[in-house]
Amino acid sequence: MTVNSVPAEITTLCAALAEGTRWEILTALGSEDLSASDLARALPVSRQAIAKHLQVLESAGLVERTRAVPESTSGSVRYHAVGAPLARLAAQLETIGRGWDRRLATIKEVAEAREKD
Amino acid sequence: MTVNSVPAEITTLCAALAEGTRWEILTALGSEDLSASDLARALPVSRQAIAKHLQVLESAGLVERTRAVPESTSGSVRYHAVGAPLARLAAQLETIGRGWDRRLATIKEVAEAREKD
DNA sequence: GGTGGGTGCAACCCTATAGTTGCAGTCATC
DNA sequence: GATGACTGCAACTATAGGGTTGCACCCACC
Structure with missing residues (x-):
């Protein structure tokens, strides 16, 4: 516990x-x-809703603003998805889940061994 | 898009x-x-709050009721964590993240190639 | 200078949900 | 049979968060 x-x-x-x-x-x-x-144009929600989601995603590291391209001084801010946090998360979840299942397997083995005698 | x-x-x-x-x-x-x-005894929340969480976890497949042990007919219901859903989730997240990063790598390559000439 | 596209901030609904208390039922033990 | 431990259901509060509208600003282009 x-x-x-x-x-x-x-x-x-x-x-x-x-x-x-x-x-x-x-x-x-x-x-x-x-x-x-x-x-906002592609999804059925307002631009402000999108902005909030982007804020959440950015602070989670799942999204980054593409570096302000000097060629276009336009105010348009573009984003792209980042895979590294997903990979880290996947690795951690995998080891955690493996630990749980190993414990269950051990219990099962013990039960089967006790079954035998 | x-x-x-x-x-x-x-x-x-x-x-x-x-x-x-x-x-x-x-x-x-x-x-x-x-x-x-x-x-409920181990955590700083009420038993009912725990029960709700267990319901969520069970319907997500992350937790299972240990089979009612015939040795103890007591009404106590015990739970254990299941790792398989975590493993499945990890696998999916990993491939998704890899796809994003592959795209970024390709873009970078293209940019560097263009840089050269 | 006016107009349109893009951004950011703030106030505001409204639903979902984490948490609580309370009560009823069941099974063991004394 | 009463008491105590466990479970389940129901009502209720309160906060977080997804979504909206509205306004102000900046920059480009006509």
Whole structure:
């Protein structure tokens, strides 16, 4: 019953990924760079809603503003999806889940061994 | 900008994993089988709050009721954490993230190639 | 200079949900 | 049979968060 706390990044990332609209944003930004207005045009929500989601995603590290290209001084801010946080999260979840299942396997083995005698 | 929808299991699992209290429950149930009352005693929340969390976790497949042991007919219901959903989620997140990063790498390559001439 | 596209901030609904208390039922033990 | 431990359901509060509208600003272009 040791309540060893889980890294805060896990809950932050999971919270960011627990929303359908944010996944639509992410998959869109995973295939091309887009601005908030672009996304608002493609999705059935307002630009301000998109902006809030982008804020959440950016602070979770799942999205980055593409570096302000000097060629276009236009105010348009474009975003793209970043995979590294997903990879880190996946690795952590995988090891955690493996630990749980190993414990269950051990219990099962013990039970079977006791069954034999 | 193809808005290809993401499997519902992903958002369900992420939502279940986006909560600190649920992680405390999960880590506890990952190291030993416990009942709702046990958890309520170990954590600073009421038993009913625990029960609600267990319901969420169970419907996400992250937790299972240990089969009613015939040796003890007591009404106590014990739970344990299940790792398989975490493994599935990890695999999906990993491939998704890899796709995003591959695209970024390609863009970078193209930019560098253009830089050369 | 006016107009249109893009951005940011703030106030505001409204639903979902984490948490609580309270009560009823069930099973063991004394 | 009464007491205590466990479970389940229901009502309620309160906060977070997804979504909206509205306004102000900046920059480009006509």
